[in-house]
Amino acid sequence: MNLVVVGATGRTGSEIVAEASGRGHDVVGVATTSDTVEDVRVYPSEDLPELLDDADAVVDFTVPEATREYAGVIAEAGVPYVVGTTGFGEAGIETLRAASESIAVLKASNFARGVQALLRVVEAGVEALPDYDVELTETHHSGKRDAPSGTANTILDVVDSTREAALERTHGREGEHSREDSEVGVHVRRAGTVRGEHELLLAGNDELLTLTHRAESRRVFAAGAVDAAEWLTGQEPGWYGFDDVL
Numbered sequence: 001m002n003l004v005v006v007g008a009t010g011r012t013g014s015e016i017v018a019e020a021s022g023r024g025h026d027v028v029g030v031a032t033t034s035d036t037v038e039d040v041r042v043y044p045s046e047d048l049p050e051l052l053d054d055a056d057a058v059v060d061f062t063v064p065e066a067t068r069e070y071a072g073v074i075a076e077a078g079v080p081y082v083v084g085t086t087g088f089g090e091a092g093i094e095t096l097r098a099a100s101e102s103i104a105v106l107k108a109s110n111f112a113r114g115v116q117a118l119l120r121v122v123e124a125g126v127e128a129l130p131d132y133d134v135e136l137t138e139t140h141h142s143g144k145r146d147a148p149s150g151t152a153n154t155i156l157d158v159v160d161s162t163r164e165a166a167l168e169r170t171h172g173r174e175g176e177h178s179r180e181d182s183e184v185g186v187h188v189r190r191a192g193t194v195r196g197e198h199e200l201l202l203a204g205n206d207e208l209l210t211l212t213h214r215a216e217s218r219r220v221f222a223a224g225a226v227d228a229a230e231w232l233t234g235q236e237p238g239w240y241g242f243d244d245v246l
């Protein structure tokens with residue numbers, strides 16, 4: 001497969017370049033500056049249109065503003081598009097949904113297979129404990145731009161779709177703040193080189209259930225993203241998630 005990795009010089013993109021190259025795929029990179037990663041040529045972003053001519057898939061781990069810029073070009077080129085970038089607003093999601101009318105778009109906030117398993121366990125836990133208090137804590141490296149993480153938002157979306165009514169997301173607490181039954185506390189920690197940890201707490205009836213996932217390297221995201229790209233090349237245009245791949 002001819003793969004274009006956008007964000008190839010990044011923390012995660014460089015792992016994806018290594019993973020895809022290791023599987024024998026032909027890889028080129030795109031980033032804000034030209035470079036070389038794992039012996040793979042990285043081109044500046046203005047070169048993306050011509051790089052799409054021979055591409056079988058694009059994998060994007062950049063920033064929301066870059067993804068929004070690329071989506072139209074990639075859709076026009078008719079190339080399947082795997083998006084791992086997080087931190088989009090509604091407009092960004094709309095741009096990707098529009099692209100999925102003409103190409104296969106697979107967007108996931110987390111390409112670790114263990115997080116897909118966590119989401120299934122979260123649904124079962126909330127179904128079994130519908131009246132328990134819910135709190136979420138996520139921890140990532142000190143360089144992460146967006147908060148809360150895309151994965152945290154995905155977990156909370158699963159909680160909301162499983163409960164009778166959506167919970168009001170309270171981001172941190174300070175001063176006098178007694179807890180309402182209708183709220184979920186969302187707590188964000190940024191420190192060191194943490195690759196990604198998510199903990200969901202369900203508490204009530206004098207007991208606690210904690211559901212936790214910890215990524216111990218970015219290779220786990222890279223493996224999932226390349227699996228997704230390999231799968232997506234065989235799909236019709238449309239909107240897909242990583243759960244479709246598993």
Ligand SMILES: NC(=O)c1ccc[n+]([C@@H]2O[C@H](COP(=O)([O-])OP(=O)(O)OC[C@H]3O[C@@H](n4cnc5c(N)ncnc54)[C@H](O)[C@@H]3O)[C@@H](O)[C@H]2O)c1
Nearest residue numbers: 007008009010011012031032062066084085086109110111
């Ligand atoms: N879905 C997942 O499994 C998953 C896993 C890890 C990271 N992420 C997400 O991936 C994104 C990148 O994270 P990171 O830590 O690898 O970032 P990073 O800052 O290390 O790398 C960002 C990359 O994007 C490129 N870039 C930035 N602005 C650009 C622009 N305007 N045009 C072209 N390229 C541009 C940079 O050159 C760099 O290569 C974040 O949104 C993060 O949340 C998702």
Ligand SMILES: O=C(O)C1=N[C@H](C(=O)O)CCC1
Nearest residue numbers: 086109110144149150151196
């Ligand atoms: O390192 C990051 O940044 C990560 N971002 C994703 C998110 O926002 O959920 C996935 C975990 C790692």
